[in-house]
Amino acid sequence: MMMQHRELVGSPIANDGKDGFRERMRRITDGMLDEGALVTLNCRINGGKAPWFALRVWTGREKAVEKTLEDMGIRSLVPMRKGPDYRRRGRIIKGQMVPVIHGYVLVQLLPRPEYLAGLQGVEHAIDVLGGCEQPRRLSDAEVNRFNTLARGGEYDFERPAEIVVEAGNRVLITDGPFAKLTAQVVTPNRNRRGDVVVSVSIMGGEVPVTVPLALLQML
Template identity: 80%
Template sequence: MMQHRGIVGAPIATESKDGFRDRMRRITGSMLDEGALVTLNCRINGGKAPWFALRVWTGRERTVEKTLEEMGVRSLVPMRKGPDYRRRGRIIEGSMMPVIHGYVLVQILGQPEYLTGLQGVEHAIDVLGGCENPRRLSDKEVNRFNALACGGRYDFERRVEIVLTAGDRVLITDGPFYDMKAIVVTPSSKGYGDVVVSTSMMGREVPVTVPLASLEKL
């Protein structure tokens, strides 16, 4: 018991073996389970639930995707062939890697409580655009993006007929930042590979690394 200026009580949860992190994980799981079921019903009844981009720790994209799928939440990390390595005259084929590092696409109804639940998943950071006004992607756009990835459009070594320099204004044509304007920060001088761009969101500049093939010069 603790006493302070006439108030008598006990610290919350100090007598429970259930820690704060465990409780939050359980609440998060319940929210996602509910959101997944509602989303599934929406798809079965002919509706198209929107997709959202969940920002995660780079290198943990597939781990988060697997965790969400185990919870019954439909998620997707479009993949591409990474850069080839050249050693002692030999070319070592590049391994598969996410098209855009640090993001997992998630299909779930857009209620703030469900989106907040996504942030409780291990290795997740936040929802692109925020839980109150998140950036939405249509089912059609996500399917198109994934089909292009599977077809090799974003493979690191694939050459693209576009020349960009730092400061150029571009349009992002695919992926989580679909149809958003951006400024080139670090261009690719080789005609292939990735480009670092900066786009404005919620009053601040957001840097993102995207394939050269997903940009259109304005």
């Protein structure tokens, strides 16, 4: 469903009025995202391929942010996988579906800083990976591959992996928002399944992220 672009009021946001600063900022954010959604939709209809970005969000709120963006007409995606199985009183309880990488939502939007800045105003959103001026981009093909592998069970928690990692190992992240980046292992994993915490160097800083062991290759 395509949303109508809301007109923005031109008065300074710090002025006193019937609504407060938070409400005015919400309207500005919504206006930017509405405009970005319409322009991106037109780009797709006309044969263009808008890039994807990774929006960092509160852990546990990934699907809520995805729904908020979809309701605004912005294409978004949280690739899912089966989480860990639990054993209780001799029974195995199958794992529930969880995000492949906690704390991130993939968003397709034209790469204009004002549109990307608008994403940060969405409830439970934190920031755009790489920043709004030079964000880290993913292509349609990369996102489709990542989602296809996730849906096929490649990143399920209980799926056996081919590697064992120790703290300090250098690894390559093969797919997803951190695809083709090198990282340093923070927590060891000798189980050949499950997750591992790695530290990724990006924008001059270190970003800790928990990823499936199956998403890594040894360097």
